[in-house]
Amino acid sequence: xxxxxxxxxxxxxxxxxxxxxxxxxxxxxxxxxxxxxxxxxxxxxxxxxxxxxxxxxxxxxxxxxxxxxxxxxxxxxxxxxxxxxxxxxxxxxxxxxxxxxxxxxxxxxxxxxxxxxxxxxxxxxxxxxxxxxxxxxxxxxxxxxxxxxxxxxxxxxxxxxxxxxxxxxxxxxxxxxxxxxxxxxxxxxxxxxxxxxxxxxxxxxxxxxxxxxxxxxxxxxxxxxxxxxxxxxxxxxxxxxxxxxxxxxxxxxxxxxxxxxxxxxxxxxxxxxxxxxxxxxxxxxxxxxxxxxxxxxxxxxxxxxxxxxxxxxxxxxxxxxxxxxxxxxxxxxxxxxxxxxxxxxxxxxxxxxxxxxxxxxxxxxxxxxxxxxxxxxxxxxxxxxxxx
Numbered sequence: 001x002x003x004x005x006x007x008x009x010x011x012x013x014x015x016x017x018x019x020x021x022x023x024x025x026x027x028x029x030x031x032x033x034x035x036x037x038x039x040x041x042x043x044x045x046x047x048x049x050x051x052x053x054x055x056x057x058x059x060x061x062x063x064x065x066x067x068x069x070x071x072x073x074x075x076x077x078x079x080x081x082x083x084x085x086x087x088x089x090x091x092x093x094x095x096x097x098x099x100x101x102x103x104x105x106x107x108x109x110x111x112x113x114x115x116x117x118x119x120x121x122x123x124x125x126x127x128x129x130x131x132x133x134x135x136x137x138x139x140x141x142x143x144x145x146x147x148x149x150x151x152x153x154x155x156x157x158x159x160x161x162x163x164x165x166x167x168x169x170x171x172x173x174x175x176x177x178x179x180x181x182x183x184x185x186x187x188x189x190x191x192x193x194x195x196x197x198x199x200x201x202x203x204x205x206x207x208x209x210x211x212x213x214x215x216x217x218x219x220x221x222x223x224x225x226x227x228x229x230x231x232x233x234x235x236x237x238x239x240x241x242x243x244x245x246x247x248x249x250x251x252x253x254x255x256x257x258x259x260x261x262x263x264x265x266x267x268x269x270x271x272x273x274x275x276x277x278x279x280x281x282x283x284x285x286x287x288x289x290x291x292x293x294x295x296x297x298x299x300x301x302x303x304x305x306x307x308x309x310x311x312x313x314x315x316x317x318x319x320x321x322x323x324x325x326x327x328x329x330x331x332x333x334x335x336x337x338x339x340x341x342x343x344x345x346x347x348x349x350x351x352x353x354x355x356x357x358x359x360x361x362x363x364x365x366x367x368x369x370x371x372x373x374x375x376x377x378x379x380x381x382x383x384x385x386x387x388x
Contacts, residue, residue, distance in 0.1 A: 009132045016125060017355045021339065028343040031381040033303075033369040034351045036175070036321045039377060042240035043281070043288065050244075050277035059272025065264060067095025067248065067275060074279040075248050083218050085226070091253040094260050097270040098245035099205045099234040104130045105263035106201045106230050106249060107169075111136040115166035120152065122356030122363050124175050124203070136166065140358040143177055148315060150177035150324070154188045161192065167199035168192075170219060173206035176356055176368040177324055178317020180214040190222035199255070200229045205247075206320045208238045208289050211297045214318040220251075227252045230259060235278040237321065238292070244274040296321070296371070299378060303371040306382030321372040324353065328365045335367045346388035348381050 018035050025032035041047065053059050059068065066072060072089035079085040087093055096102040103126060111117060113135030119127050121140035131138040141157045143150035157168075168189065172181040181189075193200050200219055207216045220229040234247035249259050300316070304323050308314045312325035332338045335352035343349050353363035371378060 009135070010129065013129050013132070017351055018125075021349050021351060024340070024343045025349040028347060030343040030347040030349045031377060031384065032349045033371070033373065033378075033381055034349040036237075036370045036372060037242045038240040038372045039374055040240060043284070046239060046241070046277050046281045046284075049280045050273050053273035053276040058276055059274070061272070063095075063269050063272040063275060065269060066090075066093065066260065067269075068272075068279070070279040071095055071246075071248070071275040071282075074282040075250065078282045079218075079231075079250060083221055085218065085220055085231075085250070087250050088253070092250055092256055094249045094256050094263060095271075095275060096247040096249060096263055097267045098236060099203060099232050099247040100126050101245075101263065101266055101270075102232040102234075102247045102249045102259070103127065103169075103201065103203060104133070105259045105266060106232065107131055107134045107136065108262035109258035109260070110199055110201070110230070110255070111166055114164065116162060116164045117167055117169055118157070118160050118165060119169040120171060120174065121358060122176055122353050123169075124171065125356060127169055127171075128358075131169075137164075138358065139165070142357070142359060142362055143174070143179060144362075145315065145326075149318065150174070150179045150315065152179075152181065152185055154185065157189065158192055161196050161198070165196065165198060167201055170200060170202040172202070172204065172219075173210055173214075173216060173317075173319030175206065175320050176322050176351070176353060178315065178320045178322055180210055180216060180318040183217055186217055186219050187222060190219055190225045193228060194224040198228070200225065202229060202231050204231060204233045205237050207233055209293065209296055209321065210319040211293065211300065212318065216319070228255075230255050235281060238289075239278070239281045241274070241278075244271055244278070246271045246274050246278045299371045299373070299375060302375060303369060303378050303382065306378070306385065307369065310382065310385040310388070321370050323369045323371055324366050325350075325369065326365050327367060333365055335364050339367055342388075346384040348384050 021034040072093040107130045111134040230251040236242035315324040339352045351368045353366035354360040357363040
């Protein structure tokens with residue numbers, strides 16, 4: 001074979017860090033605080049809704065391409081009631097195989113080869129691969145630690161925009177840093193997008209996992225943004241059914257048509273009976289969502305306090321499933337080496353931030369721990385880290 005089988009667009013992407021660290025967790029019997037999935041299931045009534053849909057024969061064959069009407073309507077009701085955003089369930093909503101497919105389809109449908117895509121680094125690892133598959137060029141703008149959170153430099157963002165910039169890929173609440181972009185930050189991004197006629201694709205899968213005094217504000221609610229924004233979310237993080245892979249995208253008809261033009265050649269359709277269950281989940285009473293936040297905030301504090309007690313510098317997140325910690329107070333500087341050694345040293349798995357950066361040196365001293373686990377699991381991890 002004269003040429004390697006992997007095409008050059010994906011040549012830089014190998015096995016994901018999540019696969020590597022999960023394998024290490026299994027081989028060492030470690031507490032796995034690497035991958036962001038809960039270790040308990042979501043509400044029984046929602047699981048039963050999926051069972052009922054299967055037994056009733058709903059969704060056992062191909063569902064409609066855009067998604068079942070019940071879920072599309074539930075999504076539009078959710079967006080209207082929570083954020084005042086009004087969408088047509090027939091033309092402005094697309095159900096996807098999780099948010100990951102929605103992001104891929106959005107970039108494949110909206111980005112031309114050679115277009116530049118601005119992403120806030122550190123970024124979820126699929127972003128870089130999806131930009132590459134679309135033939136785009138990623139342009140990272142780095143969130144930097146300041147005052148206990150990771151902060152966006154708005155001047156750096158503005159300077160990153162060129163005549164080749166097609167869209168800004170946002171993520172708030174932000175994985176892996178836990179930052180929630182403020183009203184002022186979002187207003188500045190919106191003004192820049194309008195001024196330079198840019199599209200925005202925004203990953204809001206952690207929209208319900210926001211703590212303390214922070215608030216999630218969809219950028220589509222800002223002036224001039226509804227018509228140029230594709231908003232992406234999913235059920236996995238909110239309802240603790242990550243394996244169901246039910247996500248969705250909302251936006252103006254021409255944007256959703258572009259996303260669907262790519263999505264129909266990816267999975268075509270997916271998650272048939274689960275779509276009916278998530279339609280019910282989105283209509284759970286507010287007590288469910290506040291209870292979820294309260295539970296996760298307590299787990300965040302348990303892990304954050306434990307990491308601080310073990311000697312890390314801790315960035316207490318405003319949202320998401322993840323706590324970021326700086327390893328330099330421990331006399332360490334290389335987060336990749338640290339995370340690879342940690343399972344053998346004390347039986348805990350974390351994820352190095354550096355894999356989420358183009359500028360790896362920026363993320364080298366930081367590691368990410370997931371706190372979406374049972375309290376006793378977090379307590380055991382803290383015990384091991386303190387005794388390492």
